[in-house]
Amino acid sequence: MRLTISALLLLAMSWSMGCQSPQPGPTDTQAPVAEPNDPMVSVNTLLPAPDDFAAQLIGTPEYPIPPYAEHLNGVRICLDPGHGGQAHKRGYKRGPTGVREAEMNLRVAQYLAEFLRAVGTEVILTRDGDYDMSLAERAGVANDAGADIFISLHHNAISNKPEVNRTSVWYHKDVDYRPSNLDLARYLLAGLQDSLALEQVTGVPLKSDQLMYEGGFGVLRHPQMTAALCESSFFTNPEEEQRLRDPAYNLLEAWGLFTGLARYAAAGLPHATLVEPADGLIGAGTPAALVFQLDDGLRSRGSWGHERQMIVSTSISVRVDGQDVPFTFTNDGYKLVADVPALEPGEHAVEVQFVNMFKNSVLNPHFVIEAQ
Ligand SMILES: [Zn+2]
Known part of the structure; x- marks a missing residue:
């Protein structure tokens, strides 16, 4: 069973690289565009993608838009790509070869925004470039826009355990705080599990942000609407880090988040x-x-x-x-x-x-x- 799943994943990966991305795939040895000498302070650590990369693929059989996604029409969603700037901090939020979390978060957010806009969702991004914002500023963007839903997009890291790679989605405080947060988190999780299909699963992938900080995550404390934070996979896992450089894999993650949101909206937003x-x-x-x-x-x-x-x-x-x-x-x-x-x-x-x-x-x- 385990072998079968691995083989399928490898097949899917090699197929997607060959058919969809004109860029070198993650298994190529070619180095990313980077500053010379020190990959741990480089910028542009993802494989380059054409501006219309997502536009050319959204709605194709590989990244379909399900008919029930029409219920996302008119919903106002604020997407928050985590982190940004700070490339000068050596090794900050980077994988083993220097791939930056801030960059993968932004690309996934931009691709997800394209899916959502294709079905008439009003999308607001907290940042659209490589710069830092405070957690309160990020939530403030969503509050000022009167968003229905706020989603902070991240990828995870763990020290000294490169083998770890799994999906989790986080809610604020406890289960009674705002029950709709759990609905959002649950649907996003299901979408990620279906699309990325990581082999490792944690027992309960919905996590309270109070497991990390007594007051929870600042970025989930400030939004005045239904909110969740995704940790889609671990960039500290060497194989996953290389996948996360690939625009096709970023698009696949965005599609998973999109189908999760589409199923959430299809079930009615009271x-x-x-x-x-x-x-x-x-x-x-x-x-x-x-x-x-x-x-x-x-x-x-x-x-x-x-x-x-x-x-x-x-x-x-x-x-x-x-x-x-x-x-x-x-x-x-x-x-x-x-x-x-x-x-x-x-x-x-x-x-x-x-x-x-x-x-x-x-x-x-x-x-x-x-x-x-
Ligand atoms: Zn993060």
Whole structure:
């Protein structure tokens, strides 16, 4: 079994190099374009690719656009290629022969953006060149754009274990923080597992960023929308490092991420809107009602049976300052009415949770109301 998979992978690789890339493949001995002498401070460490490399291949039988990807039309997605600049820091975020993570992250993001734009997705890139940005600035780009989804694109590294090469996708804090983060992470993971098909798998490839830092990753802490961070494979693995130089392999990774996103969107992206009071102002010291319009992300398609309930009733909850409050929900009109107890003057956090029939959670569960 193991031999069979390896053989298939080798076949797939040699085929893709021969048929799709006019550039030398990863097994060639030709050196990358680099500064002389020290490969650990070189720039342009990836194999060069024509500007229209992705455009020529997207939608071909090798990198198909599935019909259900049409549900990505109109979704606003911010892609964040990790790192950038800092090539002068010797060996910084580089593989064994000096290939830079910042460059592979950017190329995958640019190819993914091309797939997404081909189906009408609004794409914002946090960076489109080789420069550094703070983690807060990256999230700020997504927040300012009002993105629905934020994805930080990375590749992984580990010291003294060159044999390690596997896929993981990371979510912020704990599983209750924003359940839609897990939906996004799960679909991205499935796409990467199908496309890159790395032989090694870790037991649970969805990881909390608190495993690394108590406060989690800064780049996942700041976004005010559904967010995940991909560590698609390990550039510290010598064979994987050489694959990651190859534009065909970067495109394959982008395609995996794209199909994951397409399946996520096809399953419906639920939203909630506070309609009464629309300005979020309530009277202090007296009970109030909040009316939310729910959207399961599916009904608006108008397909057969669309008038049936596609929100799981038992999944609905409303919390005010972390405390559950009573509510009523009706399938007719999808109105959710929450009973808010008397509140002290000031701002209060409201959280609305539900899942649609595909088990996708609401993308924007967090609201702020003000009692005056
Ligand atoms: Zn990284």
